[in-house]
Amino acid sequence: MNTSVSGMNEPILKVEHLSMKFGGLVAIGDLSFEARRGEITALIGPNGAGKTTVFNCITGFYKPTEGMITLTSKDGTQYLLERLPGHDINKRAKVARTFQNIRLFSGMTVLENLLVAQHNKLMKASGFTIMGLLGIGGYKAAANESIELAKFWLDKADLTSRADDPAGSLPYGDQRRLEIARAMCTMPELLCLDEPAAGLNPRESLALNTLLNDIKDTTGTSILLIEHDMSVVMQISDHVVVLEYGRKISDGDPSFVKSDPRVIAAYLGVEDEEVEDVLVQVGDEEVIEQLDGEPDPAHGPGASSSFMAGPISDTIGHSDPDGEVMRVSPGASKAAQVDALSKRAASAPAKASKPASKSAGSARSTKASKSTTGLSISNKLSTPRGGKPDDLLLIKGIGPINKRKLNEHGIYHFDQIAAWKHADIAAVEAYLEFDGRIAREDWIGQAKQLAAKSAKPAKRGSTK
Numbered sequence: 001m002n003t004s005v006s007g008m009n010e011p012i013l014k015v016e017h018l019s020m021k022f023g024g025l026v027a028i029g030d031l032s033f034e035a036r037r038g039e040i041t042a043l044i045g046p047n048g049a050g051k052t053t054v055f056n057c058i059t060g061f062y063k064p065t066e067g068m069i070t071l072t073s074k075d076g077t078q079y080l081l082e083r084l085p086g087h088d089i090n091k092r093a094k095v096a097r098t099f100q101n102i103r104l105f106s107g108m109t110v111l112e113n114l115l116v117a118q119h120n121k122l123m124k125a126s127g128f129t130i131m132g133l134l135g136i137g138g139y140k141a142a143a144n145e146s147i148e149l150a151k152f153w154l155d156k157a158d159l160t161s162r163a164d165d166p167a168g169s170l171p172y173g174d175q176r177r178l179e180i181a182r183a184m185c186t187m188p189e190l191l192c193l194d195e196p197a198a199g200l201n202p203r204e205s206l207a208l209n210t211l212l213n214d215i216k217d218t219t220g221t222s223i224l225l226i227e228h229d230m231s232v233v234m235q236i237s238d239h240v241v242v243l244e245y246g247r248k249i250s251d252g253d254p255s256f257v258k259s260d261p262r263v264i265a266a267y268l269g270v271e272d273e274e275v276e277d278v279l280v281q282v283g284d285e286e287v288i289e290q291l292d293g294e295p296d297p298a299h300g301p302g303a304s305s306s307f308m309a310g311p312i313s314d315t316i317g318h319s320d321p322d323g324e325v326m327r328v329s330p331g332a333s334k335a336a337q338v339d340a341l342s343k344r345a346a347s348a349p350a351k352a353s354k355p356a357s358k359s360a361g362s363a364r365s366t367k368a369s370k371s372t373t374g375l376s377i378s379n380k381l382s383t384p385r386g387g388k389p390d391d392l393l394l395i396k397g398i399g400p401i402n403k404r405k406l407n408e409h410g411i412y413h414f415d416q417i418a419a420w421k422h423a424d425i426a427a428v429e430a431y432l433e434f435d436g437r438i439a440r441e442d443w444i445g446q447a448k449q450l451a452a453k454s455a456k457p458a459k460r461g462s463t464k
């Protein structure tokens with residue numbers, strides 16, 4: 001399909017009425033949003049909101065249950081991604097992606113990783129013959145071109161000095177940038193990045209921001225980003241789409257989204273109770289006050305086609321006889337509760353004038369009462385070994401508050417989590433009200449990998 005040539009700021013990606021069901025679980029429900037060409041669009045939301053599922057639908061890993069995903073390329077060609085085979089999404093529609101867990105060829109050098117990414121182009125230039133590989137025909141020129149492109153992205157990612165080192169030996173932040181450089185070697189029109197800032201320190205986050213801004217400013221590649229790190233999201237995104245329980249709850253520029261009471265409410269509702277983090281990241285506690293106020297009618301349900309597209313209660317409690325069960329307590333959608341709060345505030349003006357900090361405080365104190373309940377774990381420690389706890393935040397699914405709670409109950413190390421028995425998992429899930437998430441997010445597998453990784457430097461140190 002060829003339509004008019006599309007320019008900057010026109011939609012490169014249109015997601016329309018997307019739904020994805022896993023048995024009885026509705027992971028995405030009637031989701032619509034757009035990403036504009038030349039912009040950085042961020043997809044954010046609490047754990048389990050459905051962000052990765054959206055990526056998997058866009059990049060062909062899942063075939064959506066319903067809906068359309070249209071990519072319009074620079075020359076105006078339109079691709080219906082939900083109908084394309086996975087390899088064509090990359091090859092023809094020019095969509096590239098990175099994953100939550102780094103997937104480099106760790107034994108190959110940095111440069112080799114960038115060359116392997118151009119394998120398709122090189123094979124085509126070889127004519128798939130030995131003569132081609134020996135340099136007859138266009139192969140040599142294509143090989144030189146590939147090396148030049150690899151060098152270009154090495155430089156952009158600030159990795160030139162590490163070109164000949166094995167990718168697996170790079171620090172974590174460098175590996176993240178190498179993944180992005182590798183994806184850019186396929187010259188994508190749309191680059192999908194799944195939590196690129198996960199596990200980065202502030203300096204590495206800054207280097208990532210610089211690289212992404214550079215890609216945006218100099219290549220014309222549009223970026224779709226899933227990210228939990230609000231400092232990255234708010235600093236580099238042009239447009240933010242917020243999901244909660246597979247539904248869109250907010251959509252706009254960062255300044256609108258960060259002060260949208262529904263977004264604050266959704267983050268207030270996450271199990272990690274990252275209330276204070278969110279408040280710090282969005283500015284101050286003023287925004288909390290809005291939880292007691294009237295929502296902005298310009299951004300209410302009437303103004304957006306898929307905004308809170310149906311009764312949330314229809315989609316948040318699901319059980320599948322085949323196994324996948326997701327139990328969410330009634331009213332778990334905090335975004336939905338904002339509307340209820342605002343209605344209550346309208347009928348009781350005195351309550352609406354309640355100080356903001358009190359509102360936030362009451363949310364916190366309700367949750368705090370939970371933490372007084374006991375938690376029985378078989379391998380708790382009284383103090384961290386060597387006085388140094390592991391950074392449990394590296395386990396996807398553990399946020400700062402749950403890290404604190406686990407520490408309070410004597411869990412400080414990856415190997416402790418790796419050794420949890422069924423009874424421990426059940427106890428922790430009941431305590432954190434996680435309903436099967438530890439298994440779904442594979443905390444044990446993640447903890448085993450992290451424990452193995454952190455054991456290595458310890459061994460080297462002990463030989464000194």
Ligand SMILES: Nc1ncnc2c1ncn2[C@@H]1O[C@H](COP(=O)(O)OP(=O)(O)OP(=O)(O)O)[C@@H](O)[C@H]1O
Binds near residue numbers: 047048053
């Ligand atoms: N293949 C699958 N089979 C069954 N359920 C799935 C599958 N993939 C995702 N889910 C479920 O769909 C829901 C959304 O998951 P998804 O990974 O998309 O969320 P997310 O917003 O990316 O979360 P996070 O921020 O923790 O990565 C979750 O309840 C998850 O358990």
